[in-house]
Amino acid sequence: MPRARRSTHVLKPRLRVLDGDTIVLGPGKADLLATIARDGEIRAAAKRLGMSYMRAWTLLREMNRAFGRPLVETSRGGRSHGRASLTPLGKRVLVLYREMERRARAGAAPAWSKMHRLLRSRGKSRNT
Amino acid sequence: MPRARRSTHVLKPRLRVLDGDTIVLGPGKADLLATIARDGEIRAAAKRLGMSYMRAWTLLREMNRAFGRPLVETSRGGRSHGRASLTPLGKRVLVLYREMERRARAGAAPAWSKMHRLLRSRGKSRNT
Numbered sequence: 197m198p199r200a201r202r203s204t205h206v207l208k209p210r211l212r213v214l215d216g217d218t219i220v221l222g223p224g225k226a227d228l229l230a231t232i233a234r235d236g237e238i239r240a241a242a243k244r245l246g247m248s249y250m251r252a253w254t255l256l257r258e259m260n261r262a263f264g265r266p267l268v269e270t271s272r273g274g275r276s277h278g279r280a281s282l283t284p285l286g287k288r289v290l291v292l293y294r295e296m297e298r299r300a301r302a303g304a305a306p307a308w309s310k311m312h313r314l315l316r317s318r319g320k321s322r323n324t
Numbered sequence: 325m326p327r328a329r330r331s332t333h334v335l336k337p338r339l340r341v342l343d344g345d346t347i348v349l350g351p352g353k354a355d356l357l358a359t360i361a362r363d364g365e366i367r368a369a370a371k372r373l374g375m376s377y378m379r380a381w382t383l384l385r386e387m388n389r390a391f392g393r394p395l396v397e398t399s400r401g402g403r404s405h406g407r408a409s410l411t412p413l414g415k416r417v418l419v420l421y422r423e424m425e426r427r428a429r430a431g432a433a434p435a436w437s438k439m440h441r442l443l444r445s446r447g448k449s450r451n452t
Contacts, residue, residue, distance in 0.1 A: 205348065205390075209428055210338045213439070220333065220443070262333075264444035289442060295435040300337055303431020307423040311341070314417065315348070316392035 205315045207308045209300045211293070213262075220262035221293060225255050229282060229290045232268055238280045263289065333443045335436045337428045339421070341390075348390035349421060353383050357410060357418045360396055366408045391417065 212222040219225070224245075231241035242252035260266050267286030271279045282290065340350040347353070352373075359369035370380035388394050395414030399407045410418065 204343050206342050207424070208340045208342055210340065211432060212336045212338065213333055213443070214336055215333050215443075221439075262444060263442055285442065289439065292435045292439040292442075296335070296432040296439070299431040299435060300428035301431075303427040303429075304339065304424040307420050307427060311349075311417065311420040311424070314391055314413065314420075315341070315343075316390060 205312060207301070207304065209297060209304065211296050211300060215262060218258070218262075220258060221289070225259055226290060226293045228252060228255055229259075229267060229286055232280050233282050233287070233290070236279050236281060238268070238270065239278070241280075259289075333440060335429070335432065335440075337425060337432065339424050339428060343390060346386070346390075348386060349417070353387055354418060354421045356380060356383055357387075357395060357414055360408050361410050361415070361418070364407050364409060366396070366398065367406070369408075387417075 210223050213220050227245060228241060228247075231244055232238055235241045235244065238252050238256070239249050242249050245252075247255075256268055260268075263285060265285055266283055267289055268280050269283050338351050341348050355373060356369060356375075359372055360366055363369045363372065366380050366384070367377050370377050373380075375383075384396055388396075391413060393413055394411055395417055396408050397411050
């Protein structure tokens with residue numbers, strides 16, 4: 197009995213919001229927001245994503261500039277010094293970005309399903 | 325009277341079909357297929373896209389391997405020597421890829437419209 201055909205192909209939509217040549221929001225910036233929300237700290241989030249603290253701040257500044265207001269707020273004093281969290285705008289932007297990703301994937305799904313059937317599964321020829 | 329707010333932000337979905345770490349189809353490969361269909365020649369298409377002839381063949385081989393059959397056919401002799409065209413499979417793959425792009429964009433449109441309103445137009449502050 198032949199083994200079931202095992203597909204290894206996946207569709208990856210990457211959504212980027214551009215302002216001219218500048219990427220104001222994309223997968224990397226969205227992941228930074230999500231990781232700051234999770235870790236509550238910019239330095240920890242940057243480390244987890246394998247980027248420098250300076251790089252994380254550059255990305256945040258680019259987003260803040262594009263949206264005209266901060267997406268992340270940080271505490272400078274007291275017991276919460278060093279803590280960071282998303283502002284209401286930052287939360288909204290992240291939710292909308294994830295929704296765009298989900299809806300883009302869902303929109304592409306019917307055509308992707310047709311293309312998927314045309315793709316050869318790894319290590320098997322079309323004639324076996 | 326204030327000038328109308330002029331937005332400069334655009335959403336660019338990039339769809340990639342992955343097989344593990346290999347991109348078997350993405351914007352670059354789709355553009356190569358489209359340009360070969362238009363120019364009728366791999367060398368001319370490669371030149372128009374700013375890639376080497378060898379690079380174009382590498383991309384074509386990767387696609388042919390993924391789909392198990394050629395997406396482009398070339399003429400080796402007679403008056404049509406050097407001409408290239410998409411096979412029926414190649415045409416189908418390009419049509420489906422463009423459809424995926426279109427549908428992904430359409431799916432993301434409602435959330436993008438909401439995000440777009442949060443973005444600051446270039447050179448104007450939110451308060452003017």
